[in-house]
Amino acid sequence: QVQLVESGGGLVQAGGSLRLSCAASGRTFSAYAMAWFRQAPGKQREFVARITMTGAITNYTDAVKGRFTISRDNAKNTVYLEMNTLKSDDTAVYFCAAGSYRAIADRQQVMYWGQGTQVTVSS
Numbered sequence: 001q002v003q004l005v006e007s008g009g010g011l012v013q014a015g016g017s018l019r020l021s022c023a024a025s026g027r028t029f030s031a032y033a034m035a036w037f038r039q040a041p042g043k044q045r046e047f048v049a050r051i052t053m054t055g056a057i058t059n060y061t062d063a064v065k066g067r068f069t070i071s072r073d074n075a076k077n078t079v080y081l082e083m084n085t086l087k088s089d090d091t092a093v094y095f096c097a098a099g100s101y102r103a104i105a106d107r108q109q110v111m112y113w114g115q116g117t118q119v120t121v122s123s
Contacts, residue, residue, distance in 0.1 A: 002026040002112040004096045009117030012086055016121075020081040022096030022114055029077040030054075033101035035110070036070060036081045038092035038119075045095065047105045049081065059105070063089070088123045 008020040020036070035050035049060045049070040058070050069082040079096060096114035103109035 002029070002032065002098050004098060004112055004114035006094065006096050006114045006117040009094060009119045011120045011122060014086060014088055014121055014123045016086050017082070017084045018086065018119060020083065020094055020096075020117060020119070022079045022081075024077045024079070024098065030074040032098040032111070033104050034070075034072055034079040035097040035099070035104045036079075037095045037097055037107060037110075038090075039095065039116075040092040043092075045107050047107065048094070050101060050104050051079065052101050057101070083119070086119075086121045088121050091119060091121045093118050 003025045004022050006022045012018050030053055033052050036048040037045050038048050039045040047061055048064055051058045051070045051072055055072045067085045072079040093116040095116045097110040099111040
């Protein structure tokens with residue numbers, strides 16, 4: 001089992017920045033690829049970004065490319081999502097996820113989920 005706890009969400013004005021963190025405990029953090037998803041009201045949970053076990057490779061959905069950066073610190077068992085130039089469309093609950101890199105972009109193949117953190121962008 002892997003337990004994931006997100007933090008860092010909040011209210012920010014459009015054009016601003018936030019940094020989300022996800023702290024992992026339980027089984028070996030470095031054995032898992034990590035990802036961030038988000039879910040806006042009335043919409044399906046969607047993939048945002050993923051990172052390999054070592055952090056060498058990252059991948060983003062087109063909507064956040066150039067604005068968001070995923071990173072990880074295996075010594076701290078933590079994955080981050082740096083979000084810049086935020087837009088109102090980025091308003092959602094953001095979820096941390098763990099799994100295999102090849103499959104983790106598919107929400108149905110995520111192995112572990114965090115409880116989510118709310119991000120609200122005001123225009």
